[in-house]
Amino acid sequence: MLAKERAVALEAVQKAMRVCRQVYCHLRADDTEYKSDASPVTVADYAVQAVVNTVLAEAFPDVRIVGEEDARGLRDTQQPQVAHLRERITTLANSVLESTQTTEQLLAAIDRGRYEGGARGQHWTLDPIDGTKGFVRGGQYAVCLALIEDGQVQLGVLGCPNLPSMGSGSPEDGMGERGVLFVAVRGHGAYQRAWKSTSEHPIKLAASSHTSDMADFTDARLCESWEAAHSDHGTAARIRASLGIKARPVRLDSQCKYGVVARGEADIYLRLPTRADYVEKIWDHAAGSLLVEEAGARITDADGRPLQFGHGRYLSMNRGIVVAHRDRHAAVLEAVQAQMHG
Ligand SMILES: Nc1ncnc2c1ncn2[C@@H]1O[C@H](COP(=O)(O)O)[C@@H](O)[C@H]1OP(=O)(O)O
Ligand SMILES: [Mg+2]
Ligand SMILES: [Mg+2]
Ligand SMILES: [Mg+2]
Numbered sequence: 001m002l003a004k005e006r007a008v009a010l011e012a013v014q015k016a017m018r019v020c021r022q023v024y025c026h027l028r029a030d031d032t033e034y035k036s037d038a039s040p041v042t043v044a045d046y047a048v049q050a051v052v053n054t055v056l057a058e059a060f061p062d063v064r065i066v067g068e069e070d071a072r073g074l075r076d077t078q079q080p081q082v083a084h085l086r087e088r089i090t091t092l093a094n095s096v097l098e099s100t101q102t103t104e105q106l107l108a109a110i111d112r113g114r115y116e117g118g119a120r121g122q123h124w125t126l127d128p129i130d131g132t133k134g135f136v137r138g139g140q141y142a143v144c145l146a147l148i149e150d151g152q153v154q155l156g157v158l159g160c161p162n163l164p165s166m167g168s169g170s171p172e173d174g175m176g177e178r179g180v181l182f183v184a185v186r187g188h189g190a191y192q193r194a195w196k197s198t199s200e201h202p203i204k205l206a207a208s209s210h211t212s213d214m215a216d217f218t219d220a221r222l223c224e225s226w227e228a229a230h231s232d233h234g235t236a237a238r239i240r241a242s243l244g245i246k247a248r249p250v251r252l253d254s255q256c257k258y259g260v261v262a263r264g265e266a267d268i269y270l271r272l273p274t275r276a277d278y279v280e281k282i283w284d285h286a287a288g289s290l291l292v293e294e295a296g297a298r299i300t301d302a303d304g305r306p307l308q309f310g311h312g313r314y315l316s317m318n319r320g321i322v323v324a325h326r327d328r329h330a331a332v333l334e335a336v337q338a339q340m341h342g
Contacts, residue, residue, distance in 0.1 A: 067113020134253025151310020156287030258288025
């Protein structure tokens with residue numbers, strides 16, 4: 001069951017987490033730049049994509065990768081900031097790679113992520129740091145790697161360096177031992193494991209239906225994006241009220257939200273469109289979508305359709321995300337549709 005792909009993906013994400021830990025809360029002003037869509041990208045995003053793509057290419061020489069970042073902005077060495085970024089990326093990536101790579105080799109590795117994806121065959125998708133805003137702000141973030149075959153996610157690995165291990169404090173409050181690795185293989189369950197050593201026994205995960213009474217959502221816990229620009233918090237509040245949910249929402253950056261649903265710490269994840277022109281990217285959801293499915297939850301878009309990963313780099317056939325335990329999903333979706341189209 002994809003034993004080699006699983007082992008290589010875990011090794012790549014563990015190395016990536018070590019890069020993130022070196023930079024997290026130690027970002028320098030010139031470690032971050034802003035892309036044409038005004039979204040941030042840091043030396044860690046680039047270094048992680050270089051590391052993961054290098055590890056994948058060593059194991060699978062003709063590997064195809066749909067990665068969020070590319071090296072176009074890193075080639076004009078006349079720019080002082082570009083020279084700084086190249087130097088930091090090279091130092092960070094080589095601090096975790098087995099064999100030292102030149103800057104040019106690392107930029108070429110970053111650019112291995114330019115595959116366009118599609119409905120046939122096998123490719124990986126990587127968000128080197130999902131929730132870069134959270135990473136820069138000191139919140140949650142995740143390294144997200146998935147293997148897609150004929151448009152269906154078969155393997156997902158989420159590295160969450162700042163998420164508390166099970167039950168040791170809330171993801172929001174910064175207490176307790178931190179750092180977990182989630183892994184799921186289609187048909188073989190969802191697991192959480194320690195991220196530093198692979199020896200510790202993995203914990204099998206199960207999403208929560210939160211109460212046996214299927215009609216009662218009073219004690220349900222809902223998670224959503226920290227960033228109000230990324231998910232419609234107002235409509236989500238109306239949906240919570242219509243379901244009778246009492247608790248305030250847990251707001252977290254990144255695909256960590258899939259992890260807390262998979263391990264039963266949240267019951268519902270809603271991601272409601274804020275802009276008509278925004279299309280979700282496959283790297284923002286592939287790994288987490290399999291994790292929650294293998295933990296017993298159901299994931300659809302806001303129209304109740306399965307996520308479609310076979311249309312290239314974007315989830316162009318889907319709008320919004322609705323995740324809940326498979327026995328609760330229909331009732332949650334009904335409440336979503338009533339508020340979105342009511
Ligand atoms: N308008 C938007 N709607 C949904 N997601 C968005 C929007 N703008 C950015 N994002 C993406 O949200 C992701 C983080 O999710 P979360 O808010 O749950 O932490 C980022 O990958 C970011 O993509 P990008 O990095 O391209 O800006
Ligand atoms: Mg980004
Ligand atoms: Mg992302
Ligand atoms: Mg990203």
